[in-house]
């Protein structure tokens with residue numbers, strides 16, 4: 109097995125073009141488990157940790173702030189450096205593994221694995237993120253909604269690498285919640301993300317670990333856009349929260365597996381949907397000047 | 401391949417390294433540093449925790465080749481000569497060690513916590529040690545040890 113150590117993005121893309129069978133390795137928190145247990149014996153590893161360009165983030169200069177988050181920025185830095193601008197992604201990052209895993213694991217690696225249970229996916233879906241991928245042929249931006257193509261499958265071509273994720277800065281409350289057997293180190297039994305955009309009276313909701321791919325709950329989003337009392341202060345009606353939960357549960361396509369049953373996932377997602385909506389709405393009330 | 405890595409301040413070399421083997425394997429089997437323990441090889445238990453360029457990581461999840469040219473600090477590198485690091489000493493004093501398998505990883509994780517947060521709350525200690533499993537102690541003595549080490553510094 110060869111070990112390729114590019115030090116620039118151009119070198120990395122050239123290596124990937126020449127050796128499409130080379131497996132990229134960033135934090136290694138998925139790849140190394142497979143190697144240690146002999147589940148995978150690739151012809152080559154393409155180490156991305158020497159590529160400085162992948163380990164940076166920047167903010168676009170326009171008024172509509174957009175963050176370009178390098179694929180190789182570990183979760184710990186997302187949490188400490190971007191918690192204010194990307195609250196949903198930081199919340200999801202905080203729930204990943206343990207401190208040791210968050211020090212190594214990256215959003216690029218989460219996208220490369222494209223597990224239906226990956227914690228960043230629901231957040232990327234609700235924030236309207238675009239995945240920047242590159243090859244020697246050029247660069248393209250793939251909306252997160254089109255990136256996940258099947259169980260552990262994504263839209264990358266064999267010669268492409270994920271270089272960054274483009275995320276708009278939060279314009280309203282964002283929430284992420286997941287169900288697991290303990291408060292740390294759990295792969296989600298199911299997960300849920302919600303983003304409210306009060307200026308546009310819009311909402312996005314997405315589920316994880318409850319369908320072959322992470323996906324948005326479009327009917328539930330439409331319901332919120334139409335039914336949320338956007339300009340009116342005060343708590344939400346229980347009936348509205350309940351209906352939202354039902355619509356989220358209807359968007360799932362879960363299976364029974366070792367972590368939980370399909371019925372449990374459907375039920376738990378309805379609960380997570382109601383809770384996160386309550387948190388996000390309360391957050392929204394605190395921000396809005398009419399209640400200050 | 402030949403691997404060059406600085407371990408506990410000393411430049412080291414290992415030959416015939418298979419690039420896909422873990423840094424943990426290199427440390428234990430090639431460099432004679434068995435302090436870091438191998439208990440799960442999948443990032444779940446934290447027994448293999450070391451500093452890589454000053455950041456605590458599971459060495460079982462670092463490919464050997466990724467350590468080329470980098471700095472590694474293992475549990476063996478915490479004491480100064482015969483004088484234990486305060487975190488190590490408090491693990492001994494508090495009786496936080498039974499079989500000892502989890503101890504090296506916990507010591508490194510606690511060491512990192514106290515560097516960043518000299519007076520951690522219990523919540524912060526739990527959070528910082530969430531990636532380290534112990535099958536013997538029930539964790540209470542480990543929490544005691546970290547509190548004692550924080551008081552000592």
Ligand SMILES: Cc1cc2nc3c(=O)[nH]c(=O)nc-3n(C[C@H](O)[C@H](O)[C@H](O)COP(=O)(O)OP(=O)(O)OC[C@H]3O[C@@H](n4cnc5c(N)ncnc54)[C@H](O)[C@@H]3O)c2cc1C
Nearest residue numbers: 134135136137138139204205214217218220226227270443
């Ligand atoms: C103990 C433990 C706990 C975990 N807990 C969680 C959890 O709570 N939530 C969660 O979501 N995940 C969890 N994971 C899985 C893993 O940590 C995440 O998926 C992480 O985001 C992977 O990032 P990485 O940089 O380590 O990826 P790597 O292991 O380096 O790579 C993962 C995959 O992505 C590919 N890849 C990496 N970078 C790129 C790139 N730039 N372009 C193209 N392909 C690329 C690799 O080839 C590989 O297929 C856990 C893993 C462990 C070991």
Ligand code: FES
Nearest residue numbers: 440441443446460
């Ligand atoms: S041996 Fe590395 S985490 Fe268990």
Ligand code: FES
Nearest residue numbers: 498499534535536
């Ligand atoms: S003392 Fe035995 S595993 Fe912790």
